[in-house]
Amino acid sequence: MRIICCGGNSGKMDMKNNSDPKKGDEAVAETEGTYSGLGVRHFQAFLLFCGLTVAYASRVNLSVAVVAMTDAASVNPDYPEYDWSEKTKSLLLSSFFWGYVITQVPAGQLARKFGGKVTLLSGLSICSVLNILTPLFADLGGWQLVCALRVVEGLCQGFVFPSVHTILSGWAVPRERATLGTYVYVGNQFGTIVMMATSGVLAASAGGWPSIFYVSGGIGCVWAVAYYFWGASSPAQCKQISQEELKLIEMGLAEESSASADQPKVHLSTPWLAIFSSPAFLVLIVAHSAHNWGFWTLLTEIPSYMKNILGKDIKSNALLSALPYFCMFCMSFVFSAISDQLNKRNCISTVTSRKLFNSIGLWIPMVTLIGLAYVDTDESTTAVVLLCFTVGMNGSTYLGYQMNHIDLSPNFAGVLMGITNCVANIMSIIAPLLVGFIVTNEHDATQWRVVFFIAAGVYLVGNGLFVIFGKANIQPWNDPPASKQARRNSSPQVESQN
Incomplete structure (x- = not known):
């Protein structure tokens, strides 16, 4: 049976007991022909997309619900109102990240040991249940108990990105890695959009502000049930996958790893020293940090800038608040389609692709941030357009640093994501x-202008280092010692990310 693969031939593959180059090419063609239909790997990507939608909806729900919780009389007076100061609200909103940072690195290790499905499902299931309990906790223990609950939610969600990266490293063949990764990670924006756009309606409904937590938590529980039955950490553990698609994925990953097909599987110890002494990984940390600096500066501070400088309270309109993230959601697919076309023609290498799209995602926003700093107070529409353009261009980074973790080390992708995140x-x-x-x-x-200049400078330096020192080939420390000689004898590859 012919196994058909998106994107055509991707290069040479060593075939066991095949000394005839012509036969080898025919074998590759047989294995990587024209399989362009949807497969189980695409369904797994959809499940991960839904999981990230749930994760981000749970992450941002308090930031939109706290307005109604502290001013219930103007939204729905049938529900409790809490007299929380601005300092208390800031404490509540930041408490999630206290726990979130702590579990990132151990999450990558646990995902490798127990499988990404176990860690992802456990983290989001607990987080969803805690979301449902939030109104009860607020009633019983006030902001102190809600704060503790958010810390635990952060601890649980610290498993999300390392787990997703670990799962993707087993499901996404090199040709499809960028596009599948983009389709999965736009769940971040989709969850933000849905939560921001519906929160006002939910708060004013008969269910009041508690319904924001009930709905987001309830949907999370539904996803957990679906993922329990249909999700899988790897193709080998999936009962629904066909033998043709399983062979397609295995051979695609084997071609990248260049390890012998009959080499026994060994337990790989995490090479911490090699990871932290790798220039390619260190600049990946810098690129990820630069993106987060600018992204969260915008997310947390732009509403205040719009209100106090431009006289336009962007938070008063839920749809307007969600608009920049809707732009990022849409642009992510645009960039993915561009990447797909570039690489179908085999005219761009992996490293060039990562640096190109990361530059689009950071350096174009760098310019628009400087422009935003000089917008006059009576040009609020221009400011909103620049804001949407800035956030929208960030979607290109999904094809840049975000997938670079798997490029450097498929075996330790979750660990790398845990560290950089x-x-x-x-x-x-x-x-x-x-x-x-x-x-x-x-x-x-003028003070806000300094803020935008700093963010633009961080974008400039962060992506500049990534462009100069970044790599996209598998690093030597990815492999067990027995396979290093095989890698030295392998030939370099051109980009395969379809």
């Missing part, structure tokens, strides 16, 4: 604190 989210905490230190007068446009 830990450091990057520390930047997410520091960035708003620095804004508070700089902006002592929220109505002073």
